[in-house]
Amino acid sequence: MTDKITTDTITRSRLTRRTLLAGAGGLGAAGLVSGFPRPAIAQGAPYKVGLMLPYTGTFAKLGQFIDNGMRLYVEQKGGKLGGRAISFVTVDDESKPENATDNVNRLIAREKVDAVVGTVHSGVAMAMVKVARDTNTMLIIPNAGANDATGPLCAPNVFRTSFSNWQPNFPMGKVMYDAGHRNVVTITWRYAAGAEQMGGFKEGFAKAGGKVVEELTLPFPEVEFQALITRIAQLKPDAVHAFFAGGGAVKFVKDYAAAGLGKTIPLYGAGFLTDGTIPAQGEAANGIRTTLHYADNLDNPANKAFLAAFKQKFSADGDIYAVQGYDSGALLDIGLGAVGGDAAARDKMVAAMAAAKIDSPRGPLSFSKAHNPIQNIYLREVRNGRNEMVSIAQANVEDPARGCRLPA
Ligand code: PHB
Numbered sequence: 001m002t003d004k005i006t007t008d009t010i011t012r013s014r015l016t017r018r019t020l021l022a023g024a025g026g027l028g029a030a031g032l033v034s035g036f037p038r039p040a041i042a043q044g045a046p047y048k049v050g051l052m053l054p055y056t057g058t059f060a061k062l063g064q065f066i067d068n069g070m071r072l073y074v075e076q077k078g079g080k081l082g083g084r085a086i087s088f089v090t091v092d093d094e095s096k097p098e099n100a101t102d103n104v105n106r107l108i109a110r111e112k113v114d115a116v117v118g119t120v121h122s123g124v125a126m127a128m129v130k131v132a133r134d135t136n137t138m139l140i141i142p143n144a145g146a147n148d149a150t151g152p153l154c155a156p157n158v159f160r161t162s163f164s165n166w167q168p169n170f171p172m173g174k175v176m177y178d179a180g181h182r183n184v185v186t187i188t189w190r191y192a193a194g195a196e197q198m199g200g201f202k203e204g205f206a207k208a209g210g211k212v213v214e215e216l217t218l219p220f221p222e223v224e225f226q227a228l229i230t231r232i233a234q235l236k237p238d239a240v241h242a243f244f245a246g247g248g249a250v251k252f253v254k255d256y257a258a259a260g261l262g263k264t265i266p267l268y269g270a271g272f273l274t275d276g277t278i279p280a281q282g283e284a285a286n287g288i289r290t291t292l293h294y295a296d297n298l299d300n301p302a303n304k305a306f307l308a309a310f311k312q313k314f315s316a317d318g319d320i321y322a323v324q325g326y327d328s329g330a331l332l333d334i335g336l337g338a339v340g341g342d343a344a345a346r347d348k349m350v351a352a353m354a355a356a357k358i359d360s361p362r363g364p365l366s367f368s369k370a371h372n373p374i375q376n377i378y379l380r381e382v383r384n385g386r387n388e389m390v391s392i393a394q395a396n397v398e399d400p401a402r403g404c405r406l407p408a
Helices: 017-034 060-076 097-110 122-135 170-178 192-208 226-235 246-258 278-285 301-314 320-338 346-354
Strands: 005-009 047-053 084-092 115-117 138-141 158-160 183-190 211-219 239-243 267-270 289-292 358-360 363-367 373-383 386-397
Touching: 047 060, 047 097, 060 084, 060 246, 060 301, 060 320, 084 097, 097 115, 097 122, 115 320, 122 138, 122 158, 122 192, 138 320, 170 192, 170 239, 170 267, 170 289, 170 373, 170 386, 183 192, 183 226, 192 211, 192 239, 211 226, 226 246, 246 278, 289 386, 301 320, 320 346, 320 358
Parallel strands: 047 084, 047 115, 115 138, 138 158, 183 211, 183 239, 239 267, 267 289
Antiparallel strands: 005 084, 289 373, 358 363, 363 373, 373 386
């Protein structure tokens, strides 16, 4: 078996040799200025974070941007969260649920991480939640929307900084109804997140008075959309609502436009359809309306500072995945800060994280009793090569957390 675990620390990770040497010089200088070296024991060992993310496959860019966002936050805090030095170890989960239990167990049992941050794919995340519950490991989910993670499987040691699959889709029901659409076709991958995202949309759309006339699916992560696009052309619905992300979203949006449907049957989606993907989708993405807990041009200081810092460090535009990674750093910072870096004080750490109020690039971010974000869901439209906010589709959206037994 190939070993996909790589270990690095914040000072060594993804930095150029020049920055590395400058950093080492800086440390040496600090040691001299203080006159004598501080004993390592007094500072404690670094708090070890296992990043379990897809670094390959259709969600590779999503995983990399979460990783980038989290490291950016830690770097901005001088390599420490809550005053405690942070080290990282990464594992490529390849978005493969069948390997998920082994992968997370290796991080916990062999690498002895203090916390796991991951992942993107709902099926992989469900395996991670089960292991985190069994081993009482701190888990922060920086993307995967599996409703159950903050529903029946909610737990004190499980937090999510992203969304539940229900969350960005429910508000879209009213948006599409108000736009005059009555008969809608949905299309997605056949896996947990696809079903749950479409479930949230259907609930919102039925409540508004609309009807889903057909639900089209294909296996994850396939991208042979042609037969399904032909079916949409036959059905002639008022509009289409889609959930795809990453490489799959790029291809779907291009195929939809190439089939000429973009002009006759408007395409909507959960915001993942166009987040982090517009450069690859090009013209085909223009005018697509989606709902998500972020928009590129949100006019708040936290977003502007985040986007500028991200661009400077990674020479790329930040997106929702980078924001979720960044906010995972912020949440851990609050938890470790509350206990002076002493992660053994778990109850106090969890209480501080549960009560966190984060000034996120996405706008105000707080957490429900199930540890899922309470956040605005924005209606966005692709214009000028980015997802621009049209309106707040629904403010302070809280997932219903059906089945969660944690006390409020
Ligand atoms: C998921 O599997 O939960 C998932 C994956 C990619 C996204 C959103 C949700 O962009």
